Amino acid sequence: MGEVASQPSVQTFERKATGLVRSAGTWDVLVYNMNFVSIGLMAVLVFLFSTAFYPGANLYVMVLLTFAAVVPTSLVFAFFAAAMPRSGADYVYVSRTLHPALGMMSSWNNTAWWFMYGGVPSAFFAYYGVAPFFSVVGERTSTHWMVRFGNWCNTPLGAFVVGTSLIVVLVVVFIVGLHFFFRIQNLLFVLGMISVALIVITWLVQGSGSFAHNFTAHTGQAFGPALDKAASKASYGESGPFSLKWTFLAGTWVYINLVFNQSSAYIGGEVRRASRLQLWSMPAAAVVTTSILLILLALADKVVGLHTFGKIAAATGLPFTAVAAQGVSSTVLAAFILILFVPFSYTWLPGQILNASRNFLAYSLDGLAPRKLSEVHPRFHTPIYSLVLVGAGSVGALWLFTHWSAFAALVGIFGFILGFAIVSVAAIAFPYRLPDVFESSPVRWRLGGIPVMSILGAVNLVALGFMAWAFWTDPSAGIEGKLSTKILNFAIFGSGLVIYFAAKAIQRMRGVDVAQRFKEIPVE
Amino acid sequence: MRIYYAGDIHGSEKCWRKFLNAAEFYDADLLVLGGDLTGKALVPFVRRGDGSWAAHVLGRDEVVREEEALAELEKRVRFNGFYPYRCDEEEYARLAADPGHREAIIREVMRQELARWVEIADAKLAGSDVRCLVMPGNDDEFDIDSILDSAKRLENPDGRVVRVGPYQFLSSAWANPTPWDSPRELPEDELEAKLEGIATALEPDMPAIFNLHCPPYDSGLDLAPQLTEDLRVVTTGGEQVLVPAGSTAVRRVVERHQPLLGLHGHIHESRHAATIGRTLCVNPGSAYSQGVVDGVLVELNGDRVIRHQFVQG
Numbered sequence: 056m057g058e059v060a061s062q063p064s065v066q067t068f069e070r071k072a073t074g075l076v077r078s079a080g081t082w083d084v085l086v087y088n089m090n091f092v093s094i095g096l097m098a099v100l101v102f103l104f105s106t107a108f109y110p111g112a113n114l115y116v117m118v119l120l121t122f123a124a125v126v127p128t129s130l131v132f133a134f135f136a137a138a139m140p141r142s143g144a145d146y147v148y149v150s151r152t153l154h155p156a157l158g159m160m161s162s163w164n165n166t167a168w169w170f171m172y173g174g175v176p177s178a179f180f181a182y183y184g185v186a187p188f189f190s191v192v193g194e195r196t197s198t199h200w201m202v203r204f205g206n207w208c209n210t211p212l213g214a215f216v217v218g219t220s221l222i223v224v225l226v227v228v229f230i231v232g233l234h235f236f237f238r239i240q241n242l243l244f245v246l247g248m249i250s251v252a253l254i255v256i257t258w259l260v261q262g263s264g265s266f267a268h269n270f271t272a273h274t275g276q277a278f279g280p281a282l283d284k285a286a287s288k289a290s291y292g293e294s295g296p297f298s299l300k301w302t303f304l305a306g307t308w309v310y311i312n313l314v315f316n317q318s319s320a321y322i323g324g325e326v327r328r329a330s331r332l333q334l335w336s337m338p339a340a341a342v343v344t345t346s347i348l349l350i351l352l353a354l355a356d357k358v359v360g361l362h363t364f365g366k367i368a369a370a371t372g373l374p375f376t377a378v379a380a381q382g383v384s385s386t387v388l389a390a391f392i393l394i395l396f397v398p399f400s401y402t403w404l405p406g407q408i409l410n411a412s413r414n415f416l417a418y419s420l421d422g423l424a425p426r427k428l429s430e431v432h433p434r435f436h437t438p439i440y441s442l443v444l445v446g447a448g449s450v451g452a453l454w455l456f457t458h459w460s461a462f463a464a465l466v467g468i469f470g471f472i473l474g475f476a477i478v479s480v481a482a483i484a485f486p487y488r489l490p491d492v493f494e495s496s497p498v499r500w501r502l503g504g505i506p507v508m509s510i511l512g513a514v515n516l517v518a519l520g521f522m523a524w525a526f527w528t529d530p531s532a533g534i535e536g537k538l539s540t541k542i543l544n545f546a547i548f549g550s551g552l553v554i555y556f557a558a559k560a561i562q563r564m565r566g567v568d569v570a571q572r573f574k575e576i577p578v579e
Numbered sequence: 580m581r582i583y584y585a586g587d588i589h590g591s592e593k594c595w596r597k598f599l600n601a602a603e604f605y606d607a608d609l610l611v612l613g614g615d616l617t618g619k620a621l622v623p624f625v626r627r628g629d630g631s632w633a634a635h636v637l638g639r640d641e642v643v644r645e646e647e648a649l650a651e652l653e654k655r656v657r658f659n660g661f662y663p664y665r666c667d668e669e670e671y672a673r674l675a676a677d678p679g680h681r682e683a684i685i686r687e688v689m690r691q692e693l694a695r696w697v698e699i700a701d702a703k704l705a706g707s708d709v710r711c712l713v714m715p716g717n718d719d720e721f722d723i724d725s726i727l728d729s730a731k732r733l734e735n736p737d738g739r740v741v742r743v744g745p746y747q748f749l750s751s752a753w754a755n756p757t758p759w760d761s762p763r764e765l766p767e768d769e770l771e772a773k774l775e776g777i778a779t780a781l782e783p784d785m786p787a788i789f790n791l792h793c794p795p796y797d798s799g800l801d802l803a804p805q806l807t808e809d810l811r812v813v814t815t816g817g818e819q820v821l822v823p824a825g826s827t828a829v830r831r832v833v834e835r836h837q838p839l840l841g842l843h844g845h846i847h848e849s850r851h852a853a854t855i856g857r858t859l860c861v862n863p864g865s866a867y868s869q870g871v872v873d874g875v876l877v878e879l880n881g882d883r884v885i886r887h888q889f890v891q892g
Binding site for chain 2: 064065066067068069070139140151420421422429431436491492494495496497565566567568571572573574575576577578579
């Protein structure tokens with residue numbers, strides 16, 4: 056209806072009223088999303104798996120293809136965050152646009168997988184944070200108890216104990232002092248980035264000969280035929296001619312991190328003008344983290360060679376931080392690289408615990424979960440029962456992850472994709488189902504008369520289709536060939552509907568109509 | 580008795596119309612709007628020399644030429660809780676340069692819009708048995724009181740005890756001090772004295788409902804983003820830092836009198852229910868800018884709260 060003004064903007068005048076605050080800092084929202092993407096874990100997984108087990112994969116092309124697949128998802132969430140600037144993300148978007156039952160289905164799917172993934176990063180804390188530091192520094196300083204402890208952390212029992220300790224500490228911290236955690240979170244982010252920066256600087260100045268010499272000296276792993284033999288024994292995917300299929304499949308390890316660049320949709324609703332911030336902060340987080348990954352890949356290529364890196368990863372199982380640390384002559388530098396990386400080894404975990412507990416609180420307030428879960432501690436004002444429940448679920452998932460090979464790191468991403476698909480359908484329908492909200496939103500753009508949001512939803516469905524195929528097909532993803540994990544993904548996806556209708560029946564007996572929760576009151 | 584309570588609609592005409600329809604929609608016996616009716620901003624529609632109208636709407640500069648398009652744009656502005664104001668370039672320049680004139684115009688437009696809302700309410704509720712309590716909040720200027728008082732089908736319960744069926748409602752629009760120095764704020768000790776003054780009219784043996792715009796301090800109903808002195812939201816690690824912003828006076832009064840129910844608003848982000856002693860306190864939050872009314876349905880029987888349910892209408 057309107058046209059773009061060519062004259063200077065007309066000002067809006069505000070009166071003095073409560074709630075008129077300045078928007079959240081762009082840096083804060085960016086950091087939040089980057090923390091969820093987790094640059095460190097993304098690099099660990101790419102160097103450990105994508106380099107090693109995907110013959111013919113071009114890792115640079117892989118990163119760019121995965122980035123392209125992620126962008127539509129992040130834009131769909133960003134558009135929704137701008138149009139419905141409320142916390143809760145898909146629970147609100149889908150419930151209001153399609154149906155509360157589908158909103159619960161989508162949201163519960165995420166909550167359940169956050170439960171599960173509480174186990175994965177807490178195990179990563181043991182495998183890629185604590186163990187490498189103690190093992191490498193212990194070996195290089197001949198401190199045997201450190202070596203023994205590092206090795207123990209890599210056992211199922213060790214990872215379970217260390218990971219459980221982290222979960223317990225975080226849950227207690229979240230119960231008694233969320234502010235304290237947030238204060239140190241930025242510091243931990245900086246420490247992790249210093250570790251990555253040390254690796255970047257090291258690889259920038261280091262030659263391949265120096266790396267190979269140091270690495271062999273410290274690990275005893277020779278290069279050349281010896282490495283080839285060891286890698287081959289560990290199922291290294293021999294490099295061959297370029298393969299688009301394996302290139303795409305190798306991207307599953309990037310996607311598992313990068314697709315969570317939309318996490319600020321869950322928290323960013325309360326602040327005025329945050330909606331516009333969301334529109335660019337989500338893709339920006341993807342751009343920044345992808346760029347850092349590309350820089351790391353290019354430098355590793357220069358110093359080690361990506362094929363050689365893949366062989367090292369397959370033969371030794373060392374994360375890239377440990378590979379970089381063992382490639383330097385200075386033990387102090389190696390120790391700094393590894394100890395500073397520890398906060399990056401579990402960065403998914405705090406957000407998962409918080410988001411899942413927030414969702415339980417919301418379900419409880421909406422009558423979809425026991426009322427106890429929305430009770431807050433009288434002194435600390437935190438949802439203590441929700442947090443304890445999520446903590447207990449995470450410990451259970453950690454045991455599964457450390458003791459059951461079928462429950463691999465990528466198992467649940469297929470489930471997340473199913474949830475994202477519902478949000479995409481909601482995005483397609485949103486301009487037509489809620490035209491007033493759409494027309495009053497800052498994203499009411501059209502292309503050829505079709506709402507851009509609907510187009511994005513459709514494009515995202517295609518992108519999600521590709522990624523669903525990748526996770527279904529990828530032999531490392533934990534789904535391919537495993538009926539139990541396939542069933543688990545669909546069972547969790549469908550369980551939200553079961554919970555919704557069960558809660559609805561229980562509440563109806565109490566005289567409460569749960570379906571009323573999101574029903575819109577007529578205007579006229 | 581089934582009560583539908585909402586608050587903090589801040590000038591959103593869509594929310595106002597929905598609120599008036601809520602009794603029929605939820606089969607409620609009583610409607611209560613707990614304050615902060617009026618909008619926060621004026622959106623000038625400036626008539627340009629070429630006959631077009633220019634405005635800055637929802638972050639975008641818009642220019643319209645047809646009356647129909649102009650009316651549609653104004654509707655969108657009202658939808659989000661702002662006040663559209665048609666003016667020429669000379670008047671716009673005066674608005675921009677003269678804070679006193681700007682304040683006077685905003686208040687005038689606010690009064691006109693609220694008077695129109697009252698007409699809508701009187702028309703919608705005509706012939707209905709449902710009582711409708713609508714009071715101001717801390718953000719509302721004092722000159723809206725007389726407009727509310729002039730309504731035929733609305734009752735302004737602010738500052739007194741009103742009897743509704745077997746229950747008595749104690750209502751107050753006032754809040755403890757905020758960083759914005761809004762019209763109805765008092766230091767905690769004065770607020771407590773004011774509330775206790777109203778409470779002298781309570782009948783001892785009748786179940787009471789406290790309709791207090793401001794929530795009790797540290798109740799979980801009052802968590803708001805912490806602000807810096809220049810009103811920036813404090814964040815750490817990307818997360819907003821939330822702090823209790825309710826009133827200690829309200830808390831003490833609730834603890835002392837232990838009403839059956841506390842109905843609160845004021846803190847939009849803090850949708851929650853909590854018990855203080857024997858009192859169930861609820862804050863449904865607010866999402867007025869999306870044209871959504873956050874409300875709560877509370878069912879009472881005698882001196883018991885049977886159930887409550889948060890709804891987003």
